[in-house]
Amino acid sequence: MAGPIDESAVRRAAKLARLSLSNADVSKFAQQLSTVISYFEQLRQVDTAGAEPLNHPIEIANVTRPDEPRAVHCDGFTIDAALANAPDLHGRYFRVPGVFGDSGS
Amino acid sequence: MSLNQSATQIASDVASRLRSAVDVCAAALSRAEAVNPRLNAFTQILRHEALCRARQIDAAIARGEAPGPLAGVPIALKDNICTRIGHTTCASRMLESYRSPYDATVVQRLERAGAVIVAKTNLDEFAMGSSTENSAFGVVRNPWSPDRVAGGSSGGSAVAVATRTVPLALGSDTGGSIRLPASFSGVIGLKPTYGRVSRYGLVAYGSSLDQIGPFATYAADAALLLSVIAGRDPNDATSADRAESDFSAAARDVDPAHAIRKLRIGIPREFFADGLDPVVRDQVEKAICEYRAAGAHLVEIALPHTKYCVATYYLIATAEASSNLARFDGVHYGHRTPAPRDIHHLYSASRDEGLGTEVKRRIMLGTFALSAGYADAFYQQALRVRRLIRDDYSQAFGQVDVIMGPVAPSTAFRIGEKADDPLQMYLADVYTTSANLAGLPAISIPCGFSASGLPVGLQVIAPAFEEARLLSAARFLEQRGDWHSRIPPIE
Known part of the structure; x- marks a missing residue:
């Protein structure tokens, strides 16, 4: 069983979720998430012996198609359309700061 | 034109050229522009795009082409449904200027049917909320009492119909987000069976629950x-x-009372337990008595895991959300922090700046639910309880045809009342989440008003793929009262 939701637990989860929370948010969330998680605790009272986890409300089967090249979308979903919302481009590439070390952008 | 004109009538008038699609569209646009400053129901009013589309429909009809079953019918779409026209914002700073490169499947189907999209509607950011207070574009106000919430997360779509700006709107329902605002605003809101309607182009929140x-x-x-x-x-x-x-x-059944006779209605005792506002209880019980008077049989049933639904829902929905919203990273589209120091700062600062407080809270909850030490105790346990909740319904539907109860424990609450208490807000979903967890169709039907004039909704739940039962129940009740046809005063 994990420990209580204190500020360091909030900071750890925020790092996993890639959120840079303000100090004010960290302390507010520590209190609010503790309240909600203690409410969740009631689920531990339920006898679930023999109950398989239900991930999905309906039976789903994988959908496949012949492995043949085709247009991504029949009505004009072009490369240009896919790039149109990009915050920063270099030609037809998405540009981001250096991923390895501190090599900059 | 009468504000109470139905979509069915409009489509028939436009198809037979009694009225033009352009006239109908212009009236809807004027109404939207009049309503919005007061109630904030729309993120965008698509005047230019809608009039263009209406002109095309009129021209097609003039050429003798078959116009489709929604010919010239103005419609508003929740702004988490992707449209190539306008923006698709999800009421988030993250997607404030996002333009979808494709149309959702429902949008393609609406276009083929001749409908005219006149506006995108305001919502809780990424559909996360029960009040439409969590929008980056401001709170949606209840048309019956503007100091109260319209319900959420599809608050704007409910208000668009309640104010008769449009006869039809689309919303999405993950844990009650269609039924709750329908109940608070006094209109019909239907969550179909999971899988009945394509989710392609609906921005994902909880993928095993969204509809x-x-x-x-x-x-x-x-x-x-x-x-x-x-x-x-x-x-x-x-x-x-x-x-x-x-x-x-x-819904067109000549004698809906015929469909009601011998209908077996399950009344879950857990839906009428402590915590239900007596005002809501009175109106819901009166409505259920209308069905009994028409020959329906009332059967008391048990849904013993009802008290665990909110906890189960918020564990599963936030777990799915924390995964689905990982895509908003400032790289491919959406908000990017102006001066990223490195790639990690780009991700975390873009997300911190672009996402609102409730969205972050749910991502954090979902991250906890899936993290080592919590996943078995909480997430896996929630999935097992989910099966028990679905089994409760399977057992109940062995005895009854539909289940009836309240949509929400109260009428519309005051703006700000629950804003700083997430758990109290989550408990507004106490009667709605189980239909999503079990994948069942459910509807909110206007069934009365409180003494202070706030609408009350009756919830009807049916077995999977039995939406027809919900619609004939709704048709029956609208013949027994005028709740559905009252229009809130709009100055």
């Missing part, structure tokens, strides 16, 4: 819209492979 569905004034209109949007879609692997149904017959 698009109609808002309408009239049962027949809700049926018409559901018939247009339902059906298998190769772009959504979870869309069900069922014979397409024409739902209109259920």
